[in-house]
Amino acid sequence: MTSHAQLYYDASCGFCKKEIEHLRPRLEPRVQLIDISPADFQPPSGYTLEALLTRIHFFDGHTMQIGFDATLAYWRIAGLKKTVALLSLPGISHMGKLTYNIWAQWRRRYSSSCAIN
Numbered sequence: 266m267t268s269h270a271q272l273y274y275d276a277s278c279g280f281c282k283k284e285i286e287h288l289r290p291r292l293e294p295r296v297q298l299i300d301i302s303p304a305d306f307q308p309p310s311g312y313t314l315e316a317l318l319t320r321i322h323f324f325d326g327h328t329m330q331i332g333f334d335a336t337l338a339y340w341r342i343a344g345l346k347k348t349v350a351l352l353s354l355p356g357i358s359h360m361g362k363l364t365y366n367i368w369a370q371w372r373r374r375y376s377s378s379c380a381i382n
Contacts, residue, residue, distance in 0.1 A: 270296045272339050273309075273322040277302035278372070281321070291343035296323075320369045333358075333365040 272292065276282045285298060292298060301308070301317050308314050312322065312329070323335035330338045341349045352361050 270326050270342070271299055271309075271324045272296050272335075273299050273301050273317050273324075275302050275318055276300040288339070288343045292339060295342055296339060319373050320365075332369065333362040336365065 272285070274281050274285050276285070285292075289298065300306070301314065306314065308317055309324070309329075316322075316331075320332040321335045323330045323338050325338055337349050337352060352358060
């Protein structure tokens, strides 16, 4: 794996794409944004496409962060420090992780495109 920060996201999901496109100017060039939806995408060593599709993955240059922790990590880089600080508080962080995991499971089970208008 590279030492450059990388965010693996599903651009075929309207919700995911909308968030990343909104944050793109704040993330690039510090974070390489990698769309995992193309048919020829190859996951990084040690990870499966299914895992990447189920929960967002963010490699900070040293550690792969997954799910809610990944979201907080790239939001921090995007400059959303107050939001990250609030969502990192005990109790709130726990609820954030629980909510994210429920949403991620629902997304994979019931939504083929996570459409959002």
